[in-house]
Amino acid sequence: RIAIVLGRTAGGLTTGILQALIILFLGIMLGMSLPSIQGLILSLVFMILIATTFIGLGLAFASKMEDMSGFSLIMNFLIFPLFFLSGALYPLDQFPELIKILAYFNPLTYGVDGLRYCLIGTSAFSPLTDFAVLGVCCAAMLFLGAYLFETTEVN
Structure with missing residues (x-):
């Protein structure tokens, strides 16, 4: 079963990295300044860590769910608040204190910041x-x- 977990993680990681690289390429095409080679490589490392973290979280929930629609409902219920708390849309220093504390417990906050x-x-x-x-x-x-x-x- 560990091979299945690693395969699923590798597949999800490949998809996530390809999507992130497409967005990065489109950003550069639209005028974003090209980061240094070190910045580009380090950003790939952060993308890999972010994708792997949330694939692991998805596997944890999926292994306990029996219904696929229930899984997608739970993941959306969890992922959207994590995204909004990450600082991707609003700067962390503009958050109210309680929300800022919640954001510090969010792993995506550190991924977005990196x-x-x-x-x-x-x-x-x-x-x-x-x-x-x-x-x-x-x-x-x-x-x-x-x-x-x-x-x-497995039943």
């Missing part, structure tokens, strides 16, 4: 902090997804 640093050079946190928090969340979600998938009983 990408912002790599691509435009500004960030709210240190890039090492972004990388460390996202790396720990990525490992935890992959472990949780693999563990729950391993313990799932």
Whole structure:
């Protein structure tokens, strides 16, 4: 079963990275300044960590769900608040204090901040902090997804 989890993660990661690269390429075509080679490579690392984190989260939920429509409902219910709390649409320093505290517990916050640093050079946190928090969340979600998938009983 671990091979299935790794295969599913690799497949989702490939799709996510290709979509992100298309968006990045379109941004450059529309006038975004090209980041340095180091920034581009580091942004790929952050994209991989973000995608792997949320694929692991999806595997964790999917392994306990019996209904596919229930899975998509739960994931949308979870992903949209995480996206809105990430700082991708609004700067973190403009959030009210309670919302800012919630945003600090959101792994996507650190992924967005790391990408912002790599691509435009500004960030709210240190890039090492972004990388460390996202790396720990990525490992935890992959472990949780693999563990729950391993313990799932098939009827």
